[in-house]
Amino acid sequence: MLQDLLAWLHLVFIERFDGWVILGLIAQAMFMMRFVVQWIASERVGKSIVPVAFWFFSIGGGVLLLIYSIRQQDPVFIAGQGLGLIIYFRNLWLIFREKRQDPSL
Structure with missing residues (x-):
């Protein structure tokens, strides 16, 4: 049982490690950073907020992750990231439109 687990870990994390895995790991780290940015910003003001940087890290x-999922031919991640990107760009558009209307923001 332990031997099977070790063999699986070696296959997944050593044998299959390539440039695409590196891209996927970088993508996942960027995606995770949006939560770190949001957490730090919220802690600074003492309430939950979503800074603009959250949306840039999301994009x-x-x-x-969309590039990685297309390469891996993963329909679940392709659909999820594709829809997510529409939402992230829309949120940025709404933020910038609001700032244009009220430059004091």
């Missing part, structure tokens, strides 16, 4: 991580 960066989402684009890279």
Whole structure:
């Protein structure tokens, strides 16, 4: 049983490790950073907020994860990241439109 687990871990994390896995790991790290940014910003003001950087990390991580999922031919991640990107870009558009209407923001 332990031997099977070790063989599986070796296959997944050593034998299959290539540039695409590196891209996927970078993408996942970017995607995770949006939560770190949101947490730090919320802690600073003492309430839950979503800073603009959250949406930029969402787009960066989402684009890279979409590229990775297309390469891996994973329909679940392709659909999820594709829809997510529409939402992230829309949120940025709404933020920038609001700032244009009220430059004091």
